[in-house]
Amino acid sequence: MKVETHKVARLHAIVWGIFSLGGMIAAFLLPVMIYMTAIAYPFSLWPFNGTKDPSFLITGHRLGALFIFVTIAGSLYHGIFRFQSALTEVGLLKYRRALEAIGYFIIFVGIIVLAYYLGTWYLNGTIS
Amino acid sequence: MGDTSRYPEHRRKLSPRWWTANRHYAMYMVREWTSLFVAVYSLIFIYGLSLWATGSRANFLNFLKNPAIVGFSLVALVFIMYHAVTWFYLLGAISPIKIGRSKTKPWQALVLNLILLVVVSYLAIWLLVLR
Numbered sequence: 001m002k003v004e005t006h007k008v009a010r011l012h013a014i015v016w017g018i019f020s021l022g023g024m025i026a027a028f029l030l031p032v033m034i035y036m037t038a039i040a041y042p043f044s045l046w047p048f049n050g051t052k053d054p055s056f057l058i059t060g061h062r063l064g065a066l067f068i069f070v071t072i073a074g075s076l077y078h079g080i081f082r083f084q085s086a087l088t089e090v091g092l093l094k095y096r097r098a099l100e101a102i103g104y105f106i107i108f109v110g111i112i113v114l115a116y117y118l119g120t121w122y123l124n125g126t127i128s
Numbered sequence: 129m130g131d132t133s134r135y136p137e138h139r140r141k142l143s144p145r146w147w148t149a150n151r152h153y154a155m156y157m158v159r160e161w162t163s164l165f166v167a168v169y170s171l172i173f174i175y176g177l178s179l180w181a182t183g184s185r186a187n188f189l190n191f192l193k194n195p196a197i198v199g200f201s202l203v204a205l206v207f208i209m210y211h212a213v214t215w216f217y218l219l220g221a222i223s224p225i226k227i228g229r230s231k232t233k234p235w236q237a238l239v240l241n242l243i244l245l246v247v248v249s250y251l252a253i254w255l256l257v258l259r
Binding site: 026028029031032054056060067072075078082083086106110120 | 143147212253
């Protein structure tokens with residue numbers, strides 16, 4: 001019984017630890033990413049007022065691809081986890097299991113798809 | 129997540145509109161709902177990458193210039209900045225740093241982290257685009 005309690009506590013710690021890390025990533029990295037992709041590029045502002053465009057973030061070098069992966073994967077985990085938790089606080093507590101299942105499914109598929117695209121581009125030389 | 133039959137959770141029953149009771153609760157709920165924009169922006173970006181992977185780079189770039197995507201992203205940026213500001217304040221509230229006999233205040237953590245946000249943002253642009 002004590003061992004199971006520890007297992008549950010450890011799993012909770014891991015899940016909430018990743019959630020907190022995702023929160024830091026969303027707070028520190030997501031604003032600059034949105035600025036670059038949704039403001040600077042469409043409106044031709046610095047740093048995309050020259051010849052470069054946001055695809056350079058991915059193809060420019062490995063660090064850019066890593067930045068995209070960490071920012072999007074971390075933000076997706078944090079956003080979905082927090083949103084499904086918020087839904088349970090507005091009357092959907094009885095659907096908590098279903099919400100968790102849907103949430104983790106979206107997180108899992110999203111991160112796998114993202115890793116697949118970036119991995120494929122890395123292996124075929126698109127990412128230099 | 130855990131074994132709820134052996135370790136039951138005791139949650140206070142609340143009405144679905146409990147958060148409208150006062151401004152503090154309402155702001156808490158707004159903060160929680162900003163996470164929707166964080167998640168949707170991430171999914172939209174992954175979809176944009178799929179256009180590139182299954183089509184061409186131009187499809188991805190045209191997608192980023194789509195007025196609906198730009199509009200959503202601008203709204204998302206406002207909410208994500210709200211998320212960032214409240215997150216930084218929360219960090220200062222839950223883990224103050226002890227300096228001598230006094231502890232740091234949440235607003236000090238907020239200011240410090242906002243400065244850090246500007247530095248990190250500039251560094252990211254310099255490292256990933258300008259270098």
